[in-house]
Amino acid sequence: MVDFMRRALELASEALTAQEVPVGCVFVHNENIVAESRNCVNATRNPTRHAEINCIDTVIEYCKLNNIDYNTYFKDILVYVTVEPCIMCAAALTNLNVKEVTYGCANDRFGGKTVLDISEFYKNNYILNGNLLADEAMALLKQFYKGVNPNAPESKVKKEKR
């Protein structure tokens, strides 16, 4: 378990190097990592390209290539992500019926539990565990937010910081 989160943290630091919000994620199936990714919102100019979304894409592609029914496959997926999934990702993972989500630190800006608990109105919820290597995950975020988002226009950066 800790090893999977350590891998997710490595991916998060990769994101930091690439000037992206440092979040990393791995999807585990039968004890094996079947997808791993990190945030790439700035590179794609698509604010939905979170680590979890990228992993979902990888799994779907893999299932299609190997003629596996992804609906069944996702039911056995365990998600390890350095930061609590945001409302969008939490909803996506809920809809896909993943088995379990384990996160590092809580997400008090966008969290799908902390900011808006989506399990209150979406059924079929996964098991959610938090606080695995939370300090490491938080340290990376703090490092990022010390700088500024390089892609936002000046005025917007200022507004956000206010």
Added chain:
Amino acid sequence: MSEATEPPGKKAKMADTIIDNVIENIMHSKKNLTAVLDDDFYKEIPLIKVYIGHAKDPKEISRMFQVLNEKVPLKEFHHLKRARKREILLCPTVFLDTVMPQSIQEFLEQNVDELKDCFEYFKEIEVPHKPPLVRKQYLECSKHWSINFHPNKYLEKLISDDFFKNEDLIDHRLFMGMAFEVAKWYQNDKKFTLEDIVKGNINAAVVVDPKNRSVVAVVCDNRYEHPIQHAAMLAIDNVAKTQKGGAWSTVVDSGTGTLAGFDKGMLMHLKNKFREVNYGAKMFVSKRDDAIQSEDSPYLCTGYYIYLLREPCVMCAMGLVHARTKRVFFCYDNLSNGALKSKTKLQCVEALNHHFEVFTGFL
């Protein structure tokens, strides 16, 4: 001839006609749209019990005010005026629970001795506990007591169901009609049926830059092939493509540059059908590529409107928050999954860093 034995061509034609009727209704209705606002604006304001005293001498009222405001301030009840004619608001009845006197007379003797003989009699009445947020609530509240209320003009307009000027309304209705046209166009390609469009969960999206009345991207759901490729998620990616980004290569024979948000065939069809609007995004100037960052250069969906057939799910709605979409318009409620009206109102979650406006009521 029963439906089952009809040739598929004919069935598709029938579907087209039905959707054409829906488009016709949407585009020609004169009805204004409805803003989907916080439930708090529609709720009854809860009441709280207070003591009031009937002043013996009306000339004394302003002096009584001063003394009371100093010695028994109303604190969180600033929306309540201190007096209504000769009735003076003394304090909420719960004040007495904490200070122990037996009666309001005793309370006055202990706390505001100089006023102890100023009242003819006391009464317990109910007044609004919280300030009214909109005029309608204010009118309700005023029946109980005199209220301080400063209407927010913009909010009053939003809640009035008379928000859009006629020329804007025509545009919103046109772009929503276009969203249905998009769904119709992709119907055969994406292997869904008319039922899916009108009653199912298939969605389509038209993204518009209202500054120049220009359509930036159009997409249709691909959820049967890829479970997270809902229309709004695809729309956000297509907008990214107009900004030299994008992650999904779902657009077949897509345009390039400012027209990267469209399939070429689709664009041609729309240009023919909806001649009165513009097509394409504003030129994107990357901060990294170019020393001169234009204030005008698009950034995500900032300033954009999105028109959706149906209320987006939580994933899509939050995607639109991340994208900083300015306004979201939808036609059908999504009772099982909708995140802007049916299941929750994401636009009203204060903790989030961006809040778009939501409008519906096309039919």
